[in-house]
Amino acid sequence: MNAKPERNRAKVDARKRLQARMKKTTFPLSQVYRLLEPGPVVMVTTVREGRANIMTMSWHTMMEFEPPLVGCVISNRNHSFEILKATRECVINIPTVELAETVVGCGNTSGQRVDKFKAFRLTPVPAACVKAPLIAECHANLECKVIDGKLAAKYNFFVLEVVKAWIDPARKHPRTIHHQGEGVFMVAGRTIHLPSPITSRLAK
Amino acid sequence: MNAKPERNRAKVDARKRLQARMKKTTFPLSQVYRLLEPGPVVMVTTVREGRANIMTMSWHTMMEFEPPLVGCVISNRNHSFEILKATRECVINIPTVELAETVVGCGNTSGQRVDKFKAFRLTPVPAACVKAPLIAECHANLECKVIDGKLAAKYNFFVLEVVKAWIDPARKHPRTIHHQGEGVFMVAGRTIHLPSPITSRLAK
Numbered sequence: 001m002n003a004k005p006e007r008n009r010a011k012v013d014a015r016k017r018l019q020a021r022m023k024k025t026t027f028p029l030s031q032v033y034r035l036l037e038p039g040p041v042v043m044v045t046t047v048r049e050g051r052a053n054i055m056t057m058s059w060h061t062m063m064e065f066e067p068p069l070v071g072c073v074i075s076n077r078n079h080s081f082e083i084l085k086a087t088r089e090c091v092i093n094i095p096t097v098e099l100a101e102t103v104v105g106c107g108n109t110s111g112q113r114v115d116k117f118k119a120f121r122l123t124p125v126p127a128a129c130v131k132a133p134l135i136a137e138c139h140a141n142l143e144c145k146v147i148d149g150k151l152a153a154k155y156n157f158f159v160l161e162v163v164k165a166w167i168d169p170a171r172k173h174p175r176t177i178h179h180q181g182e183g184v185f186m187v188a189g190r191t192i193h194l195p196s197p198i199t200s201r202l203a204k
Numbered sequence: 205m206n207a208k209p210e211r212n213r214a215k216v217d218a219r220k221r222l223q224a225r226m227k228k229t230t231f232p233l234s235q236v237y238r239l240l241e242p243g244p245v246v247m248v249t250t251v252r253e254g255r256a257n258i259m260t261m262s263w264h265t266m267m268e269f270e271p272p273l274v275g276c277v278i279s280n281r282n283h284s285f286e287i288l289k290a291t292r293e294c295v296i297n298i299p300t301v302e303l304a305e306t307v308v309g310c311g312n313t314s315g316q317r318v319d320k321f322k323a324f325r326l327t328p329v330p331a332a333c334v335k336a337p338l339i340a341e342c343h344a345n346l347e348c349k350v351i352d353g354k355l356a357a358k359y360n361f362f363v364l365e366v367v368k369a370w371i372d373p374a375r376k377h378p379r380t381i382h383h384q385g386e387g388v389f390m391v392a393g394r395t396i397h398l399p400s401p402i403t404s405r406l407a408k
Binding site: 031033034037038039040058059060062063071072073100101150151155175178180183184186187188191192193194195 | 277301305361363388
């Protein structure tokens with residue numbers, strides 16, 4: 001009897017156990033824009049030859065609702081640029097203010113020399129659809145595949161498709177952080193709801 | 205004697221007087237990323253054949269520090285898409301929470317039928333380098349030119365260069381608003397400063 005299917009099943013079970021321990025649920029792809037549109041600093045994870053890396057990123061934008069497309073700039077001076085170009089996979093992890101020091105630390109070190117998961121005591125969790133790991137400590141995780149790298153040479157710009165999204169259902173008001181340059185971050189404040197009374201009076 | 209230079213001078217003087225009344229100062233181009241990186245909702249103004257339009261936008265990202273490049277998605281279902289494609293100029297105006305209802309109203313009406321400056325009582329001020337007007341009520345204004353429209357057909361994506369930036373120096377902590385979908389906006393909260401003690405301990 002071939003032991004390979006058994007080993008594969010055991011591997012899948014172990015991955016699912018780790019994902020379950022993370023206590024996150026699947027988040028609908030059609031709602032992903034609600035996480036990225038407000039402009040939070042994110043942590044991008046990649047992996048090559050079994051070595052995972054993390055980089056801090058603020059230059060990203062939604063490009064389509066569904067399937068959710070995300071455009072982002074990853075400088076070719078970053079270790080992650082070459083890994084993303086080669087593997088065409090990553091995870092966008094969204095941290096909250098509790099992780100602010102870690103976010104800055106990850107942004108100011110290079111994965112060429114430092115194992116950032118170890119250095120910053122972050123927990124890698126296997127993703128469902130890509131090889132790059134999720135960061136358990138982040139409140140949401142978006143598994144992504146590069147679908148267009150045509151602007152990578154000129155602008156370091158990649159178009160990603162989010163293929164799977166995770167969210168921590170226990171975090172009702174995650175306080176994301178928003179970079180304002182030179183070590184200053186805005187912390188997400190109160191929310192307001194605008195049913196738009198003006199709109200209803202004006203024809204489209 | 206040709207009256208044209210006189211008329212031109214009078215026009216320039218009138219424009220400068222209006223700009224002065226707006227009480228904004230020039231903002232260094234190298235610092236523009238600090239305004240857009242946190243992900244505020246913005247209002248994009250365009251003009252064609254003397255008719256100015258305004259649209260609300262959240263899908264934008266910085267792409268380069270200097271000259272500042274901004275990538276943005278403007279749907280081809282918007283009236284502004286065709287104007288931007290034709291004129292290759294616009295202004296990105298950054299509103300604060302006081303304008304929240306106006307922002308939503310502009311986002312839910314079409315410039316094809318409504319003069320939004322009139323409908324929402326906004327003040328157009330002549331820009332310095334582009335024909336599209338600045339919105340006086342916004343705390344910052346970025347005059348932009350389209351430098352790359354290659355991804356417009358596929359993704360409605362434009363690369364803009366900011367050629368001139370204005371800021372209201374009296375507004376120390378502008379409360380920008382950040383769209384979270386379905387009429388919910390996060391209002392910019394407190395700021396934190398992270399000199400990054402972790403970073404200094406780790407080699408780059």
